Amino acid sequence: MKSPADRHVLSTGTAVAAPHPGASLTAVPVRHPWRWVAIFVVLMLAAMLVSTIVTNPNFEWDVVGKYFTSETILQGLWMTLLLTVLVMVLGILLGILLAVMRLSPNPVLSGASGLYIWFFRGTPVLVQLLVWFNLAALFPRISVGIPFGPEFMVLDANALITPFVAALLGLGLNEAAYMAEIVRAGIHSVDEGQTEAAQALGMRRSLTMRRIVLPQAMRVIIPPTGNEVISMLKTTSLVSVISLADLLYSSQIISSRTFQIIPLLILASIWYLIVTTILTMIQSRIERRYSRGNRRADPDSLWLRLWRNLTRFHTAPPSQAPLSETGGIR
């Protein structure tokens, strides 16, 4: 490091040594006057928005606060989370199966998978939910037995298809169609040479898939799957049409009693935002893990930096963390 005085001496030295006409010119970056206009407009709009949110009494923030952690809402939140997890597990497992079927050389398997994907992606998920909910109208009794042969067990469809089961089937089977396409694209993205190299080393197909192809496909599969989870969290709100007490339906239960519709919608939105924010942070971390060895890895995202800072705060206070380890000095 040179002190400012050193630099001064150095620069005068060069100026003397090379007295060409360009030596004393300074570069002026291009000016952006319109940026300042844009900043002003955006800040003004933001101030107006904050002002009306705070001052307009119709928002009824006290009501939001009152019910924010009430029993009904928390139960609804739990139902939303449970449904999201179960639906995604069902969707991912069925999706992998459909993707492998789709890539199979057997035309019947790949055709069946294609037909499934075509149907479940081609009809609205809301319609599918309603059909599953009303399955009893289509099949009053559901039996287990040998196809076209004797029946071992007969079940009443009305008792079997509860709102929860209908929601699970409706959302899960729909999600599987989307996941199948994501998994298929992931497997396709891995270079054929990887499989050949693994086989040339004596690795069998299952081992090649597990150790070589799928870990690389994950890099392509995980980001859209994260999006699917976040999207599913919000899509589960559709189940309020079949009277399943999720987060949205629970807030509607309260507002139908108190007629405070807007504050309870705000309340539900805040909970959705909290959960999606956490999910986004988890997604960034997982993506990071699977981009190992990839030269073109994205720079650290805002979420990741936030997450690191939060977790570091827990393990060691920043003052004690050695600077070299955090990369503070470059």
Add this chain to the structure above:
Amino acid sequence: MTDATIPMVKAEEVRKHFGRLEVLKGITLEVGRGEVFCIVGPSGSGKSTFLRCINHLEKVDAGRLVVDGELVGYREDGGKLYELKEREVAAKREQIGMVFQRFNLFPHMSVLENVIEAPIRVAGIAKAAATERAVQLLERVGLADKRAAYPNHLSGGQQQRVAIARALAMAPKLMLFDEPTSALDPELVGEVLDVMRNLADEGMTMVVVTHEMGFAREVGDQLVFMDAGVVVESGRPRDVLTAPQHERTKSFLSKVL
């Protein structure tokens, strides 16, 4: 099992077609033990396809292809060839190392992990022993200090040397090289050829598809020139390269030399 008198690779009238296109129109040749066998020819001549047949990455349609006294990918019984099960094919591939034009290192694994993957998962060697051997091999190709690096952070020449170490880790009796220097920048070709030259000096049997005529002349024991799915000419590299007998060979060599 290892009979020193039988050739390492023996091909008799090997044929292969993709759809209606016949890529190999009856290849007959013999690779002796410890020999460096070079295959040259224009692109589309079938030389890479033939190489890939040797470890059954491509299936032979007709003819016999025998490695170390055993048929590749098939079992002969009562005048018919039965294709082997995946497990049996994999077991034979373990003994044949292959190096690809585009390296095909596993990008999600470090250099060391690339080299120890097959010894641990396929050969069932303990991790400590596999690591020890991998480090020795990486030292041999001059990359022991890169063991923790990921393939994408290495130059092409370094990647190809890791790929050679990875293939050697399975202690193969035969090494196949599919244009190992064709994807490299010119100044990186030498380091890969040096490793191959050392390997040849140690007595490894090698089948090399290459465009490096200098290497073929210097290191090769035999050379065949292939064109349009047939062997046009074969012999000692020096003879074929300096005094080609066929017009096709002459015109090809005049373009590449």
